Amino acid sequence: MTMDNQQAHLLKSDFPILNTAYKGRKVVYLDSGATSQKPQVVIDAINQYYRLENANIHRGIYRLSETATRIWSEAHEVVARLIGAKAEEVIFTRNTTEALNLLSYTLLPLLQGRTEIVAGAMEHHANLVPWQQMAKRHGLTLKIIPMLADFTLDMTAAQQLIGSKTAIVAIGHVSNALGTIHDVHKLFAWAKALGALTVLDAAQSAPHLNLDVGKIGADFAALSAHKMLGPTGLGFLYGRRDLLEQMQPWQFGGDMIAEVSYDDAKWNELPMKFEAGTPHIAGAAGIVAAIGYLKSVGLEAIGAWEKELLKYAIAELGDVPGIKLYSAGEQRSAGILSFTLATVHPHDLASLLSDDEICVRAGHHCAMPLMGRLGVSATARASFYLYNTFEDVDMLKVGLIKAVELFG
Amino acid sequence: MDDVLSRQMYQENILEHYKKPQNFGHLAKPTHLYHSHNPLCGDDLTIEIAVVDGKVSDVRFSGVGCAISVASASMLTDEIKGKSVEAVMQMTKDDVLELLQIPIGPVRLKCALLSLETVQKAVGGGE
Ligand SMILES: Cc1ncc(COP(=O)(O)O)c(C=O)c1O
Numbered sequence: 001m002t003m004d005n006q007q008a009h010l011l012k013s014d015f016p017i018l019n020t021a022y023k024g025r026k027v028v029y030l031d032s033g034a035t036s037q038k039p040q041v042v043i044d045a046i047n048q049y050y051r052l053e054n055a056n057i058h059r060g061i062y063r064l065s066e067t068a069t070r071i072w073s074e075a076h077e078v079v080a081r082l083i084g085a086k087a088e089e090v091i092f093t094r095n096t097t098e099a100l101n102l103l104s105y106t107l108l109p110l111l112q113g114r115t116e117i118v119a120g121a122m123e124h125h126a127n128l129v130p131w132q133q134m135a136k137r138h139g140l141t142l143k144i145i146p147m148l149a150d151f152t153l154d155m156t157a158a159q160q161l162i163g164s165k166t167a168i169v170a171i172g173h174v175s176n177a178l179g180t181i182h183d184v185h186k187l188f189a190w191a192k193a194l195g196a197l198t199v200l201d202a203a204q205s206a207p208h209l210n211l212d213v214g215k216i217g218a219d220f221a222a223l224s225a226h227k228m229l230g231p232t233g234l235g236f237l238y239g240r241r242d243l244l245e246q247m248q249p250w251q252f253g254g255d256m257i258a259e260v261s262y263d264d265a266k267w268n269e270l271p272m273k274f275e276a277g278t279p280h281i282a283g284a285a286g287i288v289a290a291i292g293y294l295k296s297v298g299l300e301a302i303g304a305w306e307k308e309l310l311k312y313a314i315a316e317l318g319d320v321p322g323i324k325l326y327s328a329g330e331q332r333s334a335g336i337l338s339f340t341l342a343t344v345h346p347h348d349l350a351s352l353l354s355d356d357e358i359c360v361r362a363g364h365h366c367a368m369p370l371m372g373r374l375g376v377s378a379t380a381r382a383s384f385y386l387y388n389t390f391e392d393v394d395m396l397k398v399g400l401i402k403a404v405e406l407f408g
Numbered sequence: 409m410d411d412v413l414s415r416q417m418y419q420e421n422i423l424e425h426y427k428k429p430q431n432f433g434h435l436a437k438p439t440h441l442y443h444s445h446n447p448l449c450g451d452d453l454t455i456e457i458a459v460v461d462g463k464v465s466d467v468r469f470s471g472v473g474c475a476i477s478v479a480s481a482s483m484l485t486d487e488i489k490g491k492s493v494e495a496v497m498q499m500t501k502d503d504v505l506e507l508l509q510i511p512i513g514p515v516r517l518k519c520a521l522l523s524l525e526t527v528q529k530a531v532g533g534g535e
Contacts, residue, residue, distance in 0.1 A: 347451075347474035351414035351516060377451050377472045406418055407475075 001298040003305035005390050011297065012387040014039040025357040028395045033176050033204060033336050033383030034361055035226045038290070042229055045289035049282045056278055058255055068281050075284035076271065078291050079236050083202075083221065084212035088270040089244065091237040092279055096203040097126040099222035099237035100170075102274065103199060104130035106247045107168065108138060110197060114167035115140050118158075118191075120182065121147040121373060122175040125366040127201040127222075131170055140167065145187075147373060151178050151328040159190055166196040173205035177365040177381070179310070179336030180328045181205070188217035197243070203227055207294075207385070208334050209303045213238050225283060229290035234283030237274070244270050251276040302386045306335025309384045313337050313393045320400045326379060335384035338365075341400065343407045346380040352406065353399045360396070412511040417476060419510055425479035430486050433468045442530035446522050451477060455485075455526045464488050464496060464531070474519055476512070481523035483507040493531045499524060 012018050015037045018027055029037055049071065055064035057072045076087040083090075093099045117131045121144055135142045145158040162169060169191035174181050188198040200218035202211055207228035213221050218238070225234040239247075249256055249267055253276040259266040267273045294302065311330040314337065317323055322342030327333055341349060346362035353360055361381045364371045371377060382396060438456035445452050453471040457464055467485045487507060488496050504524050505512065512520050 345474035347516075347519065348418070348476070351417065355413045355415050406415070407423060 001301045003297070003301045003308075003386065008305065008387060008389045012389065014041070014293075015387055016040055016043065018387055022357060028356070028358040028392050030382040030384065030388065030392060030396060031359045031361050032207075032227070032385035032388075033365075033381065035232065036207065036229050036385055037387065038229055038231070038286075039293050041293055042231070042286050042289045045285045046231060046282045049285040053285070054282075057281060071288070072279070072281055072284050075288050078288050080238075082211070082291050082295075083206065083223075083238055084214050085238050086241065089238055089241050091239065091244075091271040091274040092284070093222075093235040093237055094233055094280075095226070095235035096201065096222045096224040097235070099235050100126055100199070100201065101130045102237055102250055103220055103222075104134040105250045107197065108134075109248070110243060110246055111140075111167040112195075114165055114196070116143055116163070116165045117141070117168045117170065118143045118145060118161050118166055118196075119170045120145045120153050120172060122153070122177060122180065122182075122367060122370050123170075123172050124176050124201065124203070125368070126203070127170055127172050127199075128369070131168070144369075145171075147370070151175075151180050151326060152332060153180075153182055153187075155183065155186065158187055162187070162190045162194060162196065164194055166191060166194060168197045168199060170199035170201065172201040172203070173211075174208070174334045174336070175367075175370075176204045176336065176383075177367040177370055177379070178326050178328070178338050179333035179383075181332055181334055184216055184218070192217055204334065204336075208299070208306060210299045219243055225287045225290065228287075229293055230287040231280070231283045234280045234287060241270065244274070247274075249273050249276070253277050255279075297386055303334070305386060306384045306388075307333075309388055309390070309393060310335050310337060312390055313382065313384075313396075316393055316397050317400065320397065321404050323400070326374060335388075336381060337383075338379040338381045340376055340379050341404060344403045346378045348407075349380050349400070349403050352403045353396070356395070356399055358395055358399050412513060414513075414516075417510045417512060417516070422475060422479045422508065422510060425482040426475040429469075429478055429482035431468050431482065432470065434470060435466055435468050438468075440530040440533075442526050442533065444522055444526040444529070446473070446477065446518060451519075451522075453477065453481060453522055453526050455481075455523070455530045457527070457530050459493060459531065462494075463490060463492050465490075467527075469523065469526075473522070476508075476516055476519040477522050480504060480508055480520045481526075484523045484527060488527060496531055497528055499528070 053067045055068045057069040080087045080090045146154045198219045200221040202221045202223045206223040221238040226232040256276040258268045307330045326338040350362035435456040439459045440457040443454045451473040456468045458466040469481045
């Protein structure tokens with residue numbers, strides 16, 4: 001299966017928000033890296049859940065509760081299948097951030113006295129600050145793999161940084177700020193050869209490519225439903241079963257226990273051990289529909305189409321006066337393009353584009369250390385998904401030129 | 409502010425102040441200095457002020473910012489020269505908006521007000 005511009009137009013019509021005009025203009029949505037839009041099937045699934053299926057899960061001995069419980073566990077199976085895991089290895093969280101925080105609060109007993117955590121220069125704050133703070137709490141050292149001038153990670157330096165003291169290698173698969181796809185295969189192979197744990201921040205990759213945690217060598221992986229056509233408020237942590245079994249829960253309450261007395265408690269089985277309290281059940285209904293939709297188009301086709309769009313955007317936007325692109329090129333990037341204009345600040349640009357209902361992100365993209373490394377305070381970023389078309393890029397270009405002209 | 413186009417923020421005088429800001433740079437001997445950060449966009453702004461006899465005798469600003477924040481810093485620093493510290497501390501959001509004379513939506517208000525916040529932290533917070 002491959003995608004083309006015509007199919008992208010067809011897919012766009014499945015997304016109500018992209019077909020709703022505001023003052024006569026439809027939204028040109030180029031901010032899927034922040035969150036994706038939702039197709040009608042996902043909205044319907046959530047709607048149906050609340051209209052016809054709503055009940056709390058696990059302990060209700062009646063039809064509705066059984067239905068809700070089935071939706072909840074089926075969602076685990078669907079997400080697990082998507083990333084090549086088993087259902088009990090997938091813990092439902094609020095988002096990627098919570099999944100990574102969970103790890104930073106529970107991995108200590110598994111570190112075997114090793115003292116170093118390695119992350120990349122382009123990490124989202126969600127895959128940086130939890131490790132930085134864990135390091136501070138426990139006297140560990142956080143080491144950063146530097147970035148090269150071509151916006152890729154310095155793999156030579158990485159190989160030297162990963163050593164016998166390395167406890168954890170935590171890497172964002174795809175940089176949300178620049179779009180670079182990192183060679184996590186290689187990084188994780190080096191880490192595992194030396195006995196380190198591997199953590200994949202898959203927030204920006206799972207929505208756009210076929211992810212197989214086993215093949216990649218990820219002991220843990222974190223992702224968010226809302227970036228892959230699903231609802232906000234739901235995320236996933238994959239963990240290898242033998243590792244999850246050795247870890248202690250970090251939140252306590254209902255559902256995560258097997259047995260409680262006033263003095264003690266025993267933990268429930270995986271994944272419930274890490275799923276305390278009433279979860280986002282409607283979200284589970286939504287993500288099942290979202291993954292169904294993604295699979296019907298094909299993740300490979302989606303990723304390839306986004307590269308097409310990126311290639312087109314690099315070629316088209318390249319001649320806008322004063323533009324600077326921060327991209328490793330479409331071969332080594334996902335559908336994300338970060339740029340600055342010589343005369344227009346990203347923030348002003350985003351405001352001006354908004355007049356034409358063009359949505360881009362402007363700022364530090366939750367990667368402030370990276371912005372420092374790039375020598376800018378902010379960039380503008382366009383990020384693509386399956387519903388974006390060549391015309392969206394054309395509209396962006398027109399908007400950029402208008403902004404440059406206004407600023408003179 | 410829903411019906412206001414962003415375009416209307418970028419009036420000639422705003423762009424003028426952005427491209428050629430007043431009071432941009434450093435003072436040899438500031439008595440007060442404050443560094444602020446706009447968490448929304450990562451921009452930063454430093455204000456240096458020389459207070460003599462309870463009055464702002466000179467002021468400079470430096471840093472990077474969008475047109476709205478730079479124009480606002482440029483105009484505000486002009487405005488506070490010669491003013492007493494007390495008067496500066498009493499300035500409000502509306503004073504800044506009056507200087508700018510443009511419609512500003514809620515999202516960009518932070519950019520417009522960063523300079524006033526920073527000035528007030530500088531003179532209000534001692535050295
Ligand atoms: C690479 C990366 N990691 C983590 C996150 C955090 O995701 P969430 O806000 O859903 O927790 C994001 C979201 O922008 C991201 O792009």
